[in-house]
Amino acid sequence: MLIVMRPDATAQDIERVNDEIRRRGWQPHAIPGETRTAIGITGNPGAVEPEPFRVLPGVADAVPVSQPFKLVSREVKPDDTTIQLGNLVLGSQKTVHVIAGPCSVESHEQIISTAKAVKKSGATMLRGGAFKPRTSPYEFQGLKGDGLQLLAEARKETGLRVITEAKDTATLNAVAEVADIIQIGARNMQNFSLLEAAGELRKPIMLKRGLSASIKELLMAAEYVVARGNTQVILCERGIRTFETMTRNTLDLNAIPMLKALTHLPVWADPSHGVGVRKAVPAMMRAAIAAGADGLIVEVHPDPPRAKSDGFQSLDFSEFDKVMTEVRAVAAALGRDVARLD
Structure with missing residues (x-):
């Protein structure tokens, strides 16, 4: 009601x-x-x-509200929710924002050089994992607290806002002290304890769609956060598992216009995880903007073949710079622009 x-x-x-x-x-x-x-x-x-x-x-x-997801539904709030992040406004239909950076923070040189490069190409925010939930316990798990400090240094040096993942309730507060946006990853989309704890914070949350989650399940997960009082939630389509094996996942572009119709929350896309193949990422970046995404989160690394995680889907600096020109052209054709810090 x-x-x-x-x-x-x-x-x-x-x-x-x-x-x-x-x-x-x-x-x-x-x-x-x-x-x-x-x-x-x-x-x-x-x-x-x-x-x-x-x-x-x-x-x-x-x-009466017909949807089971109430507070995130457009029935309850017809107007788009926007999120103020300093001088940045996220969720505006007119302006697209791009987050870029490595899957994992690996070193001071790696994260600082990446931050400078992606800012020059037009990103307004820097991504980088400090705590990394990995499929295998033997894979690189991130630099943890040291990684958070390196992200803070990169923000201080470049002015880029920072997004990084909290993998559980134990790491949430440490991440919240540094991050401008807290990411809740696909594997944690239905970690209800983490969602409820994130709802107690008054800090933007990017909630990624689970690997096999329906659109309704994503919206119900967002409802957990908003019901606790945190209305600053960004939904992210990051690809789902299907029968297709030629790509890592299947980027569900259908989800973008569907979510925009169903919810007032900002909707972003992660083409890097969505397709998982470097050569296909630029096309999916362009397509996501054409489908109406409010923003993109993309993996960029100074030397993808040597990356400690997700190098196979990361763009290098020149590839990212080239596709950003194309993204701006697609956005302009739709009467939109791509934000820059300067």
């Missing part, structure tokens, strides 16, 4: 609605809009009778 308040509703009117929701044992969630406030209800076991709310002072209407 969504309680829509009148534009002239007072703070007392809103609190009266909140009190009535709590009295019934449910939870109210204020959703500010451009001209009026709406209040979402969660915790109700079934349908909510609208009439008791429609008669309260300041209420314009009480509207």
Whole structure:
């Protein structure tokens, strides 16, 4: 149920609605809009009778919400959610942002040189894994705390915002101290303890789609975060497992327009993991922007063949620079632009 308040509703009117929701044992969630406030209800076991709310002072209407994902649904909030990150605005339909960097932070020289290169080519944010959940326990697991400090140094030197992954609740707070955006990876999309803990933070979260997750399951995972009060969630399509074996995953471009229709949250794409083949990544970057993605997260490494992880899907500096020119051309054809820090 969504309680829509009148534009002239007072703070007392809103609190009266909140009190009535709590009295019934449910939870109210204020959703500010451009001209009026709406209040979402969660915790109700079934349908909510609208009439008791429609008669309260300041209420314009009480509207049933048909989707099981409530707070992230466009039914509840028709306007796009934007995320303010310093002077950057993420989620704007007009402006595309690009995150670029290595799969893993490997050394000071590697991360600083990459940060400078991707900034020069037009990225506004730097990615790099400090804590790496890997399929095999014998693969490189990241530099952990030292990796976080190197990311902080790269941000200080270049001005790029930083995104890195928290692999569990034990590493979440350490990551939150350094990262501008916390990534919750595909393997953790349904780690409900981690989602709930991320919901207690007031810091942007990038939630990646699980390897075999449906669009609905991705939205329900986002609901865990938003229901705890953190509305700064970015959804990321990063490829799913299908019967196809010629690529690492199948980048589900269908998901981008579907998600844009179903949710007000920003929707990004990860072509690197989505296809897992370096030569195909540029085409998928262009295609994701054409499909309406709000941003891209791409793996870039100074020497991909020597990368400690995901070198086979990482672009080198010249490849990234070339495709960024192409991405800007695709965005311009659709009346959009690609943000730059300068």
